[in-house]
Structure formats: structure tokens, C-alpha cells
Amino acid sequence: MATFPEGFPPPTPIGVIEVKQYPAYRGVTYVHQGDLTQATRQAFNPLFQHISSNNIAMTTPVEARYLQESDCQNQAEVSFLYSHPEITPQQIQSDVNITDTPTMKVLSIGIQGAYSWESYQVNLQRLKNWLKQHPEYEIVGSPRRLFYNSPMTPENLKYSEVQIPIN
Numbered sequence: 069m070a071t072f073p074e075g076f077p078p079p080t081p082i083g084v085i086e087v088k089q090y091p092a093y094r095g096v097t098y099v100h101q102g103d104l105t106q107a108t109r110q111a112f113n114p115l116f117q118h119i120s121s122n123n124i125a126m127t128t129p130v131e132a133r134y135l136q137e138s139d140c141q142n143q144a145e146v147s148f149l150y151s152h153p154e155i156t157p158q159q160i161q162s163d164v165n166i167t168d169t170p171t172m173k174v175l176s177i178g179i180q181g182a183y184s185w186e187s188y189q190v191n192l193q194r195l196k197n198w199l200k201q202h203p204e205y206e207i208v209g210s211p212r213r214l215f216y217n218s219p220m221t222p223e224n225l226k227y228s229e230v231q232i233p234i235n
Contacts, residue, residue, distance in 0.1 A: 071125070072128060074093075074151060076091070077089065080176040083178060087174070087175055088175075089172075089173050091171055092153055092168065093168075095131065096119065096167070097165050097167040098147075100146060104144050111144075115164065118160070122157040127151050129214035129228075134210060173234055175195050175231065175234050181224060181226060182226060199234070207232055214228060
């Protein structure tokens, strides 16, 4: 696994639901319109070209925010995260944007297995069910998934998290 962005908490254990706090961070983002199951695949080349051309180290996780539950139907924002929020790229291609994300609290579940859309949906529902039992928290943003492994990792060994920003 590559290094985490500065100040990121450790991954949530497999099958565990927990509340986590993230520091502010910066990354490069590709906006995907259409089939959400293809978002990370479509985003990979533009994001990789950006970090390569700017000599920026790859970090883990890759972040995908799914905005289908808002006014933006079938839109995803996929980001490669920088190791430090102060990194400023020299060149920015027209198909990507630099994104600064403020500190956030999330509800998270750790997942082992294929990065399938079905897995995302099942685990997102688990988080929503947990939130129904914990009315002290409210959803304050779109759900996201953090992907920790390369495409070469065997499906059964891949690790990810599904998260919902909360307050």
C-alpha cells in the first residue's frame, strides 16, 4: 500500500462501523457523468497523468464521492489525494480540478472483497440503517468510497471503506 495523506486515520477494520475524523486535505479530481459503476475506471488515466506530469507521489486511498442522491444525477467525483495539503501542482490539465476538502466527520464501514457497485450499495445501506438507530448524528454530505488497493490486487484481498459525512 502507498502512504496515506498527512493526518489520515487508519482504515476501519473489516465489518466494523465507526465514527472517524479526517483532517483537511487536497487532491486532484475528475468529474464523471453517467454510469457510476464506471467512474473510477474512467477517472484513472486523467488522474494518473496529472500526478505523473507533476511528479506527485501516489497515495492511498483513492476517493470516489457519489452525488446521485443530490441534484446532480449520476455524477461522481473521483480523486487522487495528495500527501500534504500544501502541494501545488505546476500544471493542471483541463479534464481535472484541484480540490480542497475541509475537515470532516464520517460514519465508516470497512470492506474486504471486490470493488463492486453491489458491495458499495449493500454497505451504504448498512450505514444508513445504523444512522436510523443513532439519531444523534445527521447526514451532511454525499456518500463516498475509499479504495486502498491497486487494480492488480486479487479481488478477494481488496480493501475499501464506504463512508457518509455526518455531524
